[in-house]
Amino acid sequence: xxxxxxxxxxxxxxxxxxxxxxxxxxxxxxxxxxxxxxxxxxxxxxxxxxxxxxxxxxxxxxxxxxxxxxxxxxxxxxxxxxxxxxxxxxxxxxxxxxxxxxxxxxxxxxxxxxxxxxxxxxxxxxxxxxxxxxxxxxxxxxxxxxxxxxxxxxxxxxxxxxxxxxxxxxxxxxxxxxxxxxxxxxxxxxxxxxxxxxxxxxxxxxxxxxxxxxxxxxxxxxxxxxxxxxxxxxxxxxxxxxxxxxxxxxxxxxxxxxxxxxxxxxxxxxxxxxxxxxxxxxxxxxxxxxxxxxxxxxxxxxxxxxxxxxxxxxxxxxxxxxx
Amino acid sequence: xxxxxxxxxxxxxxxxxxxxxxxxxxxxxxxxxxxxxxxxxxxxxxxxxxxxxxxxxxxxxxxxxxxxxxxxxxxxxxxxxxxxxxxxxxxxxxxxxxxxxxxxxxxxxxxxxxxxxxxxxxxxxxxxxxxxxxxxxxxxxxxxxxxxxxxxxxxxxxxxxxxxxxxxxxxxxxxxxxxxxxxxxxx
Numbered sequence: 315x316x317x318x319x320x321x322x323x324x325x326x327x328x329x330x331x332x333x334x335x336x337x338x339x340x341x342x343x344x345x346x347x348x349x350x351x352x353x354x355x356x357x358x359x360x361x362x363x364x365x366x367x368x369x370x371x372x373x374x375x376x377x378x379x380x381x382x383x384x385x386x387x388x389x390x391x392x393x394x395x396x397x398x399x400x401x402x403x404x405x406x407x408x409x410x411x412x413x414x415x416x417x418x419x420x421x422x423x424x425x426x427x428x429x430x431x432x433x434x435x436x437x438x439x440x441x442x443x444x445x446x447x448x449x450x451x452x453x454x455x456x457x458x459x460x461x462x463x464x465x466x467x468x469x470x471x472x473x474x475x476x477x478x479x480x481x482x483x484x485x486x487x488x489x490x491x492x493x494x495x496x497x498x499x500x501x502x503x504x505x506x507x508x509x510x511x512x513x514x515x516x517x518x519x520x521x522x523x524x525x526x527x528x529x530x531x532x533x534x535x536x537x538x539x540x541x542x543x544x545x546x547x548x549x550x551x552x553x554x555x556x557x558x559x560x561x562x563x564x565x566x567x568x569x570x571x572x573x574x575x576x577x578x579x580x581x582x583x584x585x586x587x588x589x590x591x592x593x594x595x596x597x598x599x600x601x602x603x604x605x606x607x608x609x610x611x612x613x614x615x616x617x618x619x620x621x622x623x624x625x626x627x628x629x630x631x632x633x634x635x636x637x
Numbered sequence: 638x639x640x641x642x643x644x645x646x647x648x649x650x651x652x653x654x655x656x657x658x659x660x661x662x663x664x665x666x667x668x669x670x671x672x673x674x675x676x677x678x679x680x681x682x683x684x685x686x687x688x689x690x691x692x693x694x695x696x697x698x699x700x701x702x703x704x705x706x707x708x709x710x711x712x713x714x715x716x717x718x719x720x721x722x723x724x725x726x727x728x729x730x731x732x733x734x735x736x737x738x739x740x741x742x743x744x745x746x747x748x749x750x751x752x753x754x755x756x757x758x759x760x761x762x763x764x765x766x767x768x769x770x771x772x773x774x775x776x777x778x779x780x781x782x783x784x785x786x787x788x789x790x791x792x793x794x795x796x797x798x799x800x801x802x803x804x805x806x807x808x809x810x811x812x813x814x815x816x817x818x819x820x821x822x823x824x
Contacts, residue, residue, distance in 0.1 A: 373782060379648060462649050478779055481648040481812035489808050534779045538801055538820035 315363055315530040316356040317557070318581045321591060323354050325562045325581060327523035328597050333604035338520045339508065342564065348517055350564060350577045351397045351447055353404060357420060360448030364469040367531075368445065374535050376441050377476040378465040383432050385453055385571035386439040386465060391429070392566065392575070393443055405446075418446050440467055450578035452476075453568070454509075460484060461509060461574060470580040472524055472559060473614065475534045484509070509574050512567040522561040525602075525615045525622060526582070532614075547618035552625035553586030556618065558598065585625060592633055599626035651761045652811045653751040655772040655789060659764045664688040670737040670763070673697035674728075676750055678718075679704065680769040681741025688739070700728065702746070725750065729757040741767040748773075775815035776805050784815045794818065 318324040342348045354360070368375045378386070394416060397405040408415045409429075416425045425442060428434040435442050444451050450468040454461035460483045466476035479487050485502045512518065526532055527547045529540040547555050562579040588595040602623050610616040653659070664684065667673075673692055677685045682701060689699065697712055704715035716724070729750070732738075738754055740747045747766050754764055775784045778796040787794050793804050796818070803818025810817070 457647075457649065475779055477782065478777070478810060478813065478817055480810075482810060483649065486810075534817065534819065536780075536820075538780070538822045541821065 316359045316582065317587065318583050319355050321583075323352065323581075324583055325521055325560050325579075326591075326594055326597075327521050327558075327560050328601045331597055331600040333601045333606075333609075339518050340520070342517045342519050346400070347519070349396050349400045350393060350449065350566070350575075351400060352579055353401055353420075357448065361421070361446065364448055365445050367469045368441070368467070371535075374475060374477050374533065375469055376438075376467050377480040378438060378440070379481070382453070382455075382465050383439065384430075385455065385568065385573050387430050388568050388571050388573075389451065389453060389465075389575060390439045390443045392568070393447065397447070416443065416446075421446070440465055448579075450580065452576040452578070453571075453573050454484065454576065455571065455573045456510065461506060463487065464573070468578075471561070471578060472526070472532045473534065478534055509565060512565060512574060514567045514569040517564050517566045519562065519564045522563060524559045524561075524613050525619070526557045526559045527615075527618050528555045530582075541614075544614070544617040547621045549621050549624045549628070552618070552622045553629070554584060556585045556622050556625075558583045558585065558588070585622060585629075588626070589629055589633070595626065595633065596630055599623065599630050602626065648812050650755050650811070651751075652814065653748045653766065654809060654814075655774045656809065657761075657766070659751070659761050659766045660772070661765050661767060664691075664739050664741075664765050664767060666691050667737040667763075667765075670735055671696060672733050672736040673739065674732055674736050675699040675739040675741070676702065676728075677740070678702045678742035678746045678769075680743050681746075681767060684741040684767045684769070685739070702742070725753055726757070729754050729759070732757070732759075734758075736763065738764045739767075740764065741769065743770050744768055744773045776803055776818040777810065777813045777815040778803055778818050778820070780820050784813065796820075 394405070394407050398407050404418070404420050406417045406419070412429045412431070414427055414429050417423070423446070425435075427442070432439060440451060444467045450471050451466070452463060452468065453465040455464045462481060462483050463479050464481070466480065468474060468476045484506050488502055527544040529543050532540050560581045560583070562581070564577040564579070566575040566577065568575060585598075588598055602619065605619065607616065610619050651657070673696055675685050675689075675697060677699070679702075682704070685699060689697070694712055699713040700721065701713055701715045702721045703718050738759055740750050747768055751764060751766060772789060774787050774789055774791075776787050776794055777784050778799060778801065780801050781796060781799040783796055783798040785794065785797050787805060791805055793802060795802055801820045802823050803820055806817045806819055808817040809815070
């Protein structure tokens with residue numbers, strides 16, 4: 315599929331040499347980090363891959379309820395406002411009243427629509443504009459004192475399915491995972507409370523990580539395909555087959571819809587590329603060596619973790635030899 | 638007191654499923670309520686018979702569905718299955734706010750009443766269900782989006798549509814109406 319080639323744009327997930335699970339939530343500043351949209355050297359590959367997945371597997375990749383149109387328009391407005399502000403050379407929007415013309419200058423594509431009028435476009439608003447950006451977009455609406463997944467355009471998320479998770483509350487989505495801190499404190503209620511307290515215009519972020527073995531697409535729908543493939547990993551091929559998968563999550567409050575946007579920026583880096591940043595190689599080795607077994611099991615990496623750690627150890631030893 | 642407010646069923650409305658917190662072995666009195674509505678088919682009638690003495694006669698009404706003979710006790714309405722089907726919605730929606738609902742009977746019978754009760758404004762805390770006979774349970778195949786019936790004890794099954802094997806998880810979806818099956822290939 316693709317990997318991050320501009321390492322300055324790759325969000326390395328660990329701050330310490332020993333593994334520590336934490337919520338890791340932090341407020342975004344009023345700088346570049348607050349933007350939803352990030353254009354990388356892989357933009358075209360990412361977007362074309364996303365579109366392929368959406369076209370080939372529409373039920374898997376895009377789900378929404380009919381009552382979400384207003385919410386989707388609000389998100390479209392946010393996305394386009396940020397994209398044109400951050401990258402005016404790549405994206406422009408001309409407005410003639412409600413008649414909008416969005417131009418993607420990278421792909422040389424134009425979308426014309428009447429803002430707020432779903433009948434003016436063939437796809438749903440988010441499905442249309444979302445296809446111009448590689449992000450996964452998930453909208454959770456505040457309802458009955460909880461957050462419920464009502465719209466999702468998801469191409470790169472792991473162990474997640476827009477089809478299956480549609481309509482679930484935040485707690486229900488995380489039902490099968492041990493959503494607790496390392497000391498066993500349940501986190502779901504705390505996180506929901508935090509999300510419900512988000513203010514418009516003040517986004518937050520956190521980073522989620524995982525390892526992937528060989529296959530890129532690791533969702534529920536294809537579990538019978540990718541699970542056995544994990545056993546192909548050996549110490550010798552781990553550098554190529556195993557990728558560090560980092561999901562940068564950003565949370566925005568949509569005030570009109572009273573919903574929360576989960577914006578996901580997924581990045582991949584093969585283990586063999588870690589040596590391009592020796593400090594990352596060393597830190598990854600120490601963290602993966604320190605993963606609790608139950609965490610490795612729930613992340614689905616227990617089958618190939620030892621091989622990956624051994625590969626990294628050998629690479630670190632090579633570093634020490636050459637230094 | 639105002640009657641219950643009819644509301645549309647939303648995607649996140651409670652559903653009756655095998656692990657629903659509303660399912661009980663025996664009914665118990667909800668001390669915070671002053672009005673009680675009991676509905677049973679002929680399979681569930683014994684459950685109600687054993688419970689009625691716990692309630693003051695002027696606080697409850699009991700619909701004995703499929704019962705064409707004399708009333709079991711005061712404040713009991715025997716009603717044919719056909720008549721109940723026609724009047725079910727009206728019976729539930731005219732209940733006062735704060736009514737506790739008790740349902741006893743086979744799964745399909747209970748499920749229809751539960752669904753209508755939720756649409757009529759009953760919360761899960763206001764419903765208790767005693768199921769007579771097997772509970773229905775379904776698994777959802779993510780490979781082909783098919784819902785298929787499974788036995789309560791099943792830990793795995795084979796999707797009848799695409800043939801993939803499924804490990805039945807505990808992850809339930811009200812929208813998909815079943816438990817997620819994790820697909821795997823039998824070696």
